[in-house]
Amino acid sequence: MIETAKQVLRIEADAVLALQSRIDDTFSKAVKMVLACQGKVVVTGMGKSGLICQKIAATMASTGTPTFFLHPAEGIHGDLGMLSKGDVVIAVSYSGETEEVCRILPVIKRMGLPLIAMSGNPQSTLGIAGDTHLDVSVAEEACPLGLAPTASTTATLAMGDALAVALLNERGFKAEDFALFHPGGALGKKLLLRVEDLMHVGDEIPLVSPDTLLREALFEITSKKLGVTGVVDAEGALTGVFTDGDLRRIMELGLEGLQRPIHQVMSTKPKRILRRNLAAKALQIMESHSITSLFVFADDESKKPIGIVHLHDLLKSGVV
Known part of the structure; x- marks a missing residue:
């Protein structure tokens, strides 16, 4: 059991470290797209990727980038009405072929919204549709069956954090700004209460x-x-x-x-x-x-x- 756990951590650590070499012009373009956003950032993904998307959206929202999560299955049944001109969409699917995500791509394109694709396959439907693509591919999953998303979701989460922190720095976001969005937390009280x-x-x-x-x-x-x-x-x-x-x-x-x-x-x-x-x-x-x-x-x-x-x-x- 102990060796299995250590192996999982090694695989996931390697997956995250491998992302460093992919922080290039495509990443810079994604940051610039969000900085130029006149509306809100909409993060969408299905299943385990959707859970990661919710965390990415929460991190970005709390660090100065107005962001919310859109469930793609709910999107094709009416929630696409949340989208509006000026928004930027971050769509996440490791395969790049998730049906629910791919079905909302035509609407995103029709509305002319900039699309940041995050997947493990640049040549996938999602990868090709994106105005820029962030590669979160991994050499292997930590799951011995290669079925449960493990290393891939960890890599996606890390890429989302990299994007959020890069935006934070570009905006000159300070601890006092962070506290404004966390008035109930210990940091908020230390930085807001006079x-x-x-x-x-x-x-x-x-x-x-x-x-x-x-x-x-x-x-x-x-x-x-x-x-x-x-x-x-x-x-x-x-x-x-x-x-x-x-x-x-x-x-x-x-x-x-x-x-x-x-x-x-x-x-x-x-x-x-x-x-x-x-x-x-x-x-x-x-x-x-x-x-x-x-x-x-x-x-x-x-x-x-x-x-x-x-x-x-x-x-x-x-x-x-």
């Missing part, structure tokens, strides 16, 4: 004056449930912070520490974050300074905090 989306504002911000006795400041810390309070002067400018960690250190000296004004025991160099900064940056600052909260400011010049963000807020949002 501090202002998570911060506590108004009465939720724990603040006291410099002369507040520490025992009174404890009420502010506990009532706001953030484990910290900011210390602001008469103009509302943040001059320091005091955390529950600071409290533990003060209590080691005895209860008399609670009678001291907070300005004597506060940290005078509070870390800050801007409202427009990414939530991921807030997490980075917290981790690098071993703190759990940051006061938020409108801009670099502002001295008055407009909010506060806590590590728990980042955890709940999924940024961590």
Whole structure:
């Protein structure tokens, strides 16, 4: 069993590596055809190839190329109405003779849509019909019977990935663009969520004056449930912070520490974050300074905090 599995991986790896020598002008033409597309890219294929087509369409759509999958059997029964002028079609069939795929070729040609053919036989019906042809032929299938599509579907998938990534690079697609299409994923949250989306504002911000006795400041810390309070002067400018960690250190000296004004025991160099900064940056600052909260400011010049963000807020949002 182990040797069989290793043999399958060797065959499929060889099939993918063999594609490198076929990345030539035909591939460049396919990329240029898609870049010039005024509509959408339509990927179509039947059976196992159809499943690969769905993945290719999903990858292209998530990397800046509007793409959808068209089932060719459904196409010949009405779904060809999805096609419109300006579209580009990528048709996939390893043999190049799949009946359902070949039956929709005349409609594609009649509409004048550019056709990228992806098959294992350039001289097949599909290969000849294509405006360009991407050769995904393999020396052998990993299936010992040579029947189940294995190496051929892997090669087709890899060619689709090569096409998608080449388009991504040509478009200058960035991580931020990718995140826009994945707002529910971890990457989307890291690249889309900003501090202002998570911060506590108004009465939720724990603040006291410099002369507040520490025992009174404890009420502010506990009532706001953030484990910290900011210390602001008469103009509302943040001059320091005091955390529950600071409290533990003060209590080691005895209860008399609670009678001291907070300005004597506060940290005078509070870390800050801007409202427009990414939530991921807030997490980075917290981790690098071993703190759990940051006061938020409108801009670099502002001295008055407009909010506060806590590590728990980042955890709940999924940024961590």
